[in-house]
């Protein structure tokens with residue numbers, strides 16, 4: 001395969017949170033090979049099948065390479081100038097007549113994996129100034145932002161398990177051997193979990209499915225979906241009842257311990273066991289093992305977030321980590337100190353404003369705002385319901401809410417009624433088929449990369465910058481320019497708004513902010529001097545350089561000459577290792593009290609709801625989701641290498657349930673919920689808990705007018721036709737996507 005003319009580039013994979021280093025071999029404009037970068041200090045050569053698939057993604061003929069504009073009802077290729085002119089022509093009057101809130105925005109998951117989108121998306125949002133902002137966070141991790149914000153002071157103060165030093169790991173509602181980790185940036189989870197067992201440690205998985213992670217663990221327990229909060233409260237109960245609480249070094253920094261003891265009282269292991277399905281003796285043993293292990297962490301992810309008690313469960317994970325003395329300790333749950341900084345590295349160390357929730361509510365359902373967002377599950381009703389403040393136009397940025405948010409059918413219908421829709425996307429899919437204008441992003445290989453978001457949650461402090469592998473083709477625009485031009489347009493500068501001018505303004509504001517912040521290393525410096533020092537960089541690189549140089553390891557523009565700059569990262573293409581995580585309490589805290597707030601009022605108030613749930617009878621069948629190694633939410637099913645083989649959009653069911661329902665392997669089952677029904681083939685497996693059904697999300701590529709031909713041949717069904725848009729975790733607004741009550745029957749013959 002290798003050839004003298006081949007070029008080798010190093011690039012961090014942007015597809016999931018693992019941030020693997022890739023070695024990409026190219027010949028001209030063609031990718032000839034992709035493998036793991038052995039010299040990457042963090043990923044050490046690890047790669048998954050999606051990493052290889054970047055080659056097909058780059059070459060996919062269905063990937064959009066030109067803007068599209070709807071003319072006489074039909075989406076047609078258009079020039080960039082025409083497309084921006086259409087945006088100005090259509091959006092202008094809506095803003096003028098109906099105000100800023102008439103334009104809704106939905107931002108999807110790839111925004112967190114893309115430097116241009118994560119840095120400049122917020123610029124467009126600020127320019128728009130709409131209160132109708134939605135994102136994939138409320139079908140994902142919002143409960144963890146809320147609980148972390150309340151406990152530690154910022155939405156990004158999320159402890160991550162120190163995998164490389166842990167000797168005991170309790171995993172709830174996560175399948176990192178398949179997802180490759182989430183709210184825990186770490187490549188090569190398989191080797192790292194194996195290493196825990198090899199050093200004599202233990203990995204325990206709690207999941208309604210015996211997942212790949214569970215199969216590789218020391219121990220697995222089925223749990224009834226939606227009941228993790230009960231289990232965790234019973235562990236807290238046991239820690240107090242059996243005298244296992246030890247705060248250690250954190251003792252002077254923790255408030256609310258007595259209150260936790262009182263709150264946990266009703267949740268005896270026996271009471272919780274009846275609800276969650278795990279034996280009381282096992283619950284007690286888990287509490288003892290966690291407390292008695294020297295280096296242990298509880299780690300939980302999406303199965304514990306996208307459920308009825310998502311915020312309570314997310315909270316109790318860290319309560320257990322604190323009460324067992326494992327928070328902020330090597331081998332426990334620790335805080336990253338990211339190179340580009342974070343809300344918990346800025347401002348006054350040890351104290352802050354904390355967070356405020358529910359400053360306003362959504363118009364129709366009165367759902368509380370959370371960190372400036374409204375629940376994605378409210379989007380359809382805000383479009384449909386007449387009256388002042390109705391969403392008349394929508395901007396989607398790297399999102400596919402028709403497939404990824406609850407009651408997708410209702411949203412699908414609502415999108416068709418908009419006065420105007422603009423999508424920034426790389427595919428014409430189930431969502432963007434409704435757009436009037438689509439502006440495409442570049443291939444991942446045509447843009448530079450730094451994981452500004454994900455490296456904030458890394459289990460090791462690491463910084464890696466990847467230059468673009470290929471130059472963008474002539475006539476194509478980088479997305480940061482598109483976002484800045486749109487920001488100019490909505491600010492009233494007309495269709496020819498100059499992105500470079502908006503970039504200058506954004507940059508100056510950022511520098512002003514730094515030099516006027518007392519805690520910044522460049523406090524009091526002259527903005528013009530800083531701007532000059534960043535020349536000739538512009539766009540994302542200039543902003544990244546500023547963030548690195550004013551960050552925790554930065555050169556402070558001369559203050560620490562051997563400190564980090566973008567130039568240093570450029571000279572180290574495999575990444576710069578900044579070392580293992582270090583204890584950060586109390587400095588990391590940004591709560592008003594300067595303490596870890598173990599029992600914050602909004603969470604305490606929600607416990608009554610959980611107590612009432614203790615005696616609730618479980619419904620017959622509960623639906624949960626599933627991820628596959630070769631999927632990435634909804635949008636990588638157009639790549640042949642990832643969809644080949646037997647169909648993966650099946651309903652997994654326990655043989656005992658199937659026998660009761662008269663369903664055999666491969667039979668078509670009709671699964672119905674309050675909001676919809678799907679017909680889907682049954683896959684029998686004893687790896688699922690009886691009474692639980694699992695359907696993966698991100699399928700249902702059968703919508704007319706989409707331009708994803710390979711995906712259409714492997715359509716599957718949209719599991720979010722079953723998710724109920726009215727079922728939310730009240731504190732975070734997160735949708736309930738796991739533990740959906742459903743009925744199942746054999747699909748009637750036509």
Ligand SMILES: Nc1nc2c(c(=O)[nH]1)N[C@H]1C(S)=C(S)[C@@H](COP(=O)(O)OP(=O)(O)OC[C@H]3O[C@@H](n4cnc5c(=O)[nH]c(N)nc54)[C@H](O)[C@@H]3O)O[C@H]1N2
Pocket residue numbers: 107108109110114136139140302397398399400401403404405424425426427429440441442479625626632633634635697698719720723737
């Ligand atoms: N039932 C159920 N539903 C779920 C989940 C579940 O577990 N169960 N998981 C939820 C989770 S965790 C998430 S994060 C959400 C994801 O929800 P979304 O973010 O709404 O959906 P994605 O499928 O990630 O779609 C991403 C979109 O971005 C586009 N895209 C990809 N790369 C780029 C780029 O570089 N630029 C631009 N402009 N566009 C790009 C893709 O074409 C696609 O349209 O789904 C959620 N939905």
Ligand SMILES: Nc1nc2c(c(=O)[nH]1)N[C@H]1C(S)=C(S)[C@@H](COP(=O)(O)OP(=O)(O)OC[C@H]3O[C@@H](n4cnc5c(=O)[nH]c(N)nc54)[C@H](O)[C@@H]3O)O[C@H]1N2
Pocket residue numbers: 016017109140172173174175176178179180181182206207208209211223224225226227228301302303304307624625626627628629630631632633634738739
């Ligand atoms: N291959 C692949 N990788 C991905 C993605 C993908 O689509 N495909 N998506 C990416 C994204 S956006 C995200 S957010 C992450 C998510 O990363 P993970 O959270 O690791 O993702 P899942 O594999 O969905 O794992 C969730 C687990 O929770 C279980 N579960 C469901 N309900 C409950 C419950 O009530 N309690 C408990 N304890 N468990 C429950 C499910 O059976 C499942 O095994 O993955 C990322 N990585």
Ligand code: SF4
Pocket residue numbers: 013014015016017018019020046047048049050051052180187
């Ligand atoms: S694990 Fe994630 S980051 Fe690593 S190669 Fe696979 S998709 Fe890319």
Ligand SMILES: [Mo]
Pocket residue numbers: 109140
């Ligand atoms: Mo996600």
